[in-house]
Amino acid sequence: MYPVRYRxxxxxxxxxxxxxxxxxxxxxxxxxxxxxMGGEVRFSPSLPEPIDAxxxxxxxxxxxxxxxxxxxxxxxxxxxxxxxxxxxxxRFYVKPRSGLAGGVTRFVxxxxxxxxxxxxxxxxxxxxxxxxxxxxQTKISLPVFSSESPDYLAAPSWTLPEEVEIGGEANIxxxxxxLLKKWPVAVVSVRPPRLxxxxxxxxxxxxxxxxxxxxxxHPAATAEDMLVLHLVPNSGRALTKALFxxxxxxxxDRVTAHLEYSTRWGTPRELKIEIPIRFVPFPPFLFxxxxxxTVLGSLVSLAAGQTPRKKWRQAFxxxxxxxxxxxxxxxxxxxxxxxxxxLGFTLDPFQLLPAAIIGALMGxxxxxxxxxxxxxxxxxxxxAAEEGKK
Amino acid sequence: MRLTAHGKTAVISQAxxxxxxxxxxxxxxxxxxxxxxMMSSGEVLIMHSLGGLFRYNPTSGKVARLxxxxxxxxxxxxxxxxxxxxxxxxxxxxxxxxxxGPRLVRYDLAGKQRGEWRVPIWKGLLTGIAIDPQTETAFxxxxxxxxxxxxxxxxxxxxxxxLLKVPSAVTLGPMVFDKGHRHLLVGDAYRGVVVSVDVISKxxxxxxxxxxxxxxxxxxxxxxxxxxxxxxxRRIWKLDAARRGSKxxxxxxxxxxxxxxxxxLAADGSLWVGDRDAKTLFRVSREGKVLSAKKFD
Numbered sequence: 001m002y003p004v005r006y007r008x009x010x011x012x013x014x015x016x017x018x019x020x021x022x023x024x025x026x027x028x029x030x031x032x033x034x035x036x037m038g039g040e041v042r043f044s045p046s047l048p049e050p051i052d053a054x055x056x057x058x059x060x061x062x063x064x065x066x067x068x069x070x071x072x073x074x075x076x077x078x079x080x081x082x083x084x085x086x087x088x089x090x091r092f093y094v095k096p097r098s099g100l101a102g103g104v105t106r107f108v109x110x111x112x113x114x115x116x117x118x119x120x121x122x123x124x125x126x127x128x129x130x131x132x133x134x135x136x137q138t139k140i141s142l143p144v145f146s147s148e149s150p151d152y153l154a155a156p157s158w159t160l161p162e163e164v165e166i167g168g169e170a171n172i173x174x175x176x177x178x179l180l181k182k183w184p185v186a187v188v189s190v191r192p193p194r195l196x197x198x199x200x201x202x203x204x205x206x207x208x209x210x211x212x213x214x215x216x217x218h219p220a221a222t223a224e225d226m227l228v229l230h231l232v233p234n235s236g237r238a239l240t241k242a243l244f245x246x247x248x249x250x251x252x253d254r255v256t257a258h259l260e261y262s263t264r265w266g267t268p269r270e271l272k273i274e275i276p277i278r279f280v281p282f283p284p285f286l287f288x289x290x291x292x293x294t295v296l297g298s299l300v301s302l303a304a305g306q307t308p309r310k311k312w313r314q315a316f317x318x319x320x321x322x323x324x325x326x327x328x329x330x331x332x333x334x335x336x337x338x339x340x341x342x343l344g345f346t347l348d349p350f351q352l353l354p355a356a357i358i359g360a361l362m363g364x365x366x367x368x369x370x371x372x373x374x375x376x377x378x379x380x381x382x383x384a385a386e387e388g389k390k
Numbered sequence: 391m392r393l394t395a396h397g398k399t400a401v402i403s404q405a406x407x408x409x410x411x412x413x414x415x416x417x418x419x420x421x422x423x424x425x426x427x428m429m430s431s432g433e434v435l436i437m438h439s440l441g442g443l444f445r446y447n448p449t450s451g452k453v454a455r456l457x458x459x460x461x462x463x464x465x466x467x468x469x470x471x472x473x474x475x476x477x478x479x480x481x482x483x484x485x486x487x488x489x490x491g492p493r494l495v496r497y498d499l500a501g502k503q504r505g506e507w508r509v510p511i512w513k514g515l516l517t518g519i520a521i522d523p524q525t526e527t528a529f530x531x532x533x534x535x536x537x538x539x540x541x542x543x544x545x546x547x548x549x550x551x552x553l554l555k556v557p558s559a560v561t562l563g564p565m566v567f568d569k570g571h572r573h574l575l576v577g578d579a580y581r582g583v584v585v586s587v588d589v590i591s592k593x594x595x596x597x598x599x600x601x602x603x604x605x606x607x608x609x610x611x612x613x614x615x616x617x618x619x620x621x622x623x624r625r626i627w628k629l630d631a632a633r634r635g636s637k638x639x640x641x642x643x644x645x646x647x648x649x650x651x652x653x654x655l656a657a658d659g660s661l662w663v664g665d666r667d668a669k670t671l672f673r674v675s676r677e678g679k680v681l682s683a684k685k686f687d
Contacts, residue, residue, distance in 0.1 A: 085561050085579045108622040
């Protein structure tokens with residue numbers, strides 16, 4: 001209703017022009033479309049709908065307000081959502097500023113995201129009034145996003161396999177990077193790697209918690225060790241994999257995990273993480289493998305008549321000592337990012353079969369293995385041990 | 391405190407058990423209904439917004455999982471119909487990362503996939519679905535191109551054929567098939583309109599305007615009434631579709647409604663309303679009274 005009534009139409013017209021806007025007329029709300037890097041958002045408001053009272057609590061920090069000379073506009077974060085059909089729905093409430101007459105009006109504005117742009121908050125020009133000639137302007141910050149937005153949570157890709165001890169268990173920290181500058185990203189659920197025969201258990205833990213719980217990665221931040229992948233291998237099968245690997249580069253298995261993440265308003269996204277796995281034995285087992293290899297090698301040498309029966313013990317002792325030294329040296333070289341090569345073969349001393357081969361070779365050579373060992377030392381032989389980046 | 395290997399194993403096991411226990415604590419799953427459909431058994435089929443199909447038995451109150459999830463696909467809409475002598479479930483879904491085209495998937499009542507139909511990625515999301523059992527055809531709507539396609543259900547894997555492009559459409563959403571008139575009733579969720587499409591002549595006619603965000607439709611062919619879910623206004627509209635020029639009216643608007651996205655018509659005429667945000671399934675009488683409200687959290 002108009003605040004005052006006049007009988008003379010001419011007077012009404014003049015006063016109507018002076019006291020604009022008149023609150024009895026239907027309000028109009030318009031939002032200017034926004035262009036973004038990679039796309040745009042087009043806004044389309046619905047018809048105004050008068051309601052009895054503000055249905056939201058405006059006292060808190062969460063509700064955003066924008067003001068024009070005549071009106072206050074409220075937007076609650078709960079009233080922003082990405083619809084299942086892919087557009088953004090904003091529900092605004094408008095009421096006249098204090099001292100001015102009029103009720104609360106609700107507007108639903110649909111934002112149609114076009115193209116592919118990163119989820120972000122943008123300042124949008126907003127126009128409000130009771131006619132196109134009488135629009136007041138203000139700005140409001142709106143979150144914009146789309147189902148086609150680029151991924152905004154990233155995990156590194158593994159170039160080297162993660163080591164998992166046979167008979168033990170592994171906790172692998174997963175570094176997560178939030179690519180959004182202003183919004184936190186919540187990791188809402190996880191799907192651990194499939195439980196194949198190779199694994200007894202696969203699961204996720206969150207730092208400081210005894211189970212997975214939803215957590216947030218702060219804006220433009222990296223969570224280094226917030227999420228931990230817990231793996232327990234099936235020892236027997238892991239040992240078989242380690243002894244007879246099918247893939248090169250020391251990779252015995254590749255586990256795939258999925259994380260579901262979201263911003264406050266977006267639809268959940270999925271991040272796929274692939275981790276190459278390499279099984280390593282418990283270190284004392286490596287020396288047992290060396291012993292076994294040495295026994296085998298020295299017995300072969302004995303059977304072939306290379307080592308006289310009387311000197312077998314002495315030859316075995318020398319071979320075992322050399323084999324241990326070779327294994328230790330190899331471990332040291334590999335730890336220092338070098339390569340261990342024996343008789344032209346690259347051997348990984350942290351694997352059971354190569355450890356046994358080192359032992360077997362030394363066993364075959366018997367006392368001569370000491371000489372072989374000397375040749376293998378850098379600077380003492382003809383490049384039997386070569387350093388080089390893996 | 392550093393846990394031993396066995397300690398950690400025990401903790402993980404306990405966590406898994408606790409998680410499972412909390413999930414079933416209220417005798418049901420945590421569900422956010424994003425679409426509904428009625429099954430011939432009288433059960434309500436619920437599409438969970440994060441994936442998965444569930445059967446809700448209104449008599450026993452029990453919920454059973456039918457399809458665990460859709461992998462990298464996000465479900466959009468749902469339909470159930472008896473086609474070729476067997477009752478089937480049809481789900482439209484979009485690829486989450488947008489690098490693959492949307493698809494329509496048919497499941498049997500055991501939850502096994504029985505066929506799929508793909509639409510090119512540039513057509514946008516595959517949204518609404520309506521089934522014509524007589525011709526064994528599924529009609530699917532697309533969001534970006536405003537087109538309706540027909541899928542030959544006798545030929546799984548065949549390419550959907552364009553039926554028509556709905557004039558002025560922005561985001562086509564839900565659809566129902568009016569068998570009597572051989573019309574599709576289609577909602578444009580973005581524009582808040584409902585359009586009638588004659589599938590033979592391909593003529594279109596706007597039935598209703600300003601009905602908010604038309605996110606779900608259900609049609610009572612006997613009464614000629616169309617019900618429209620409007621999550622933006624948190625209400626359900628009713629339209630007398632049989633009467634030409636009739637205006638939509640608010641059927642029910644509850645303060646408990648947060649985001650009503652699913653509608654299904656029960657055999658007794660009552661209406662099921664699935665609310666994603668409220669995680670609730672409402673049963674509403676034709677007089678607009680709430681008969682029951684089942685919360686899934």
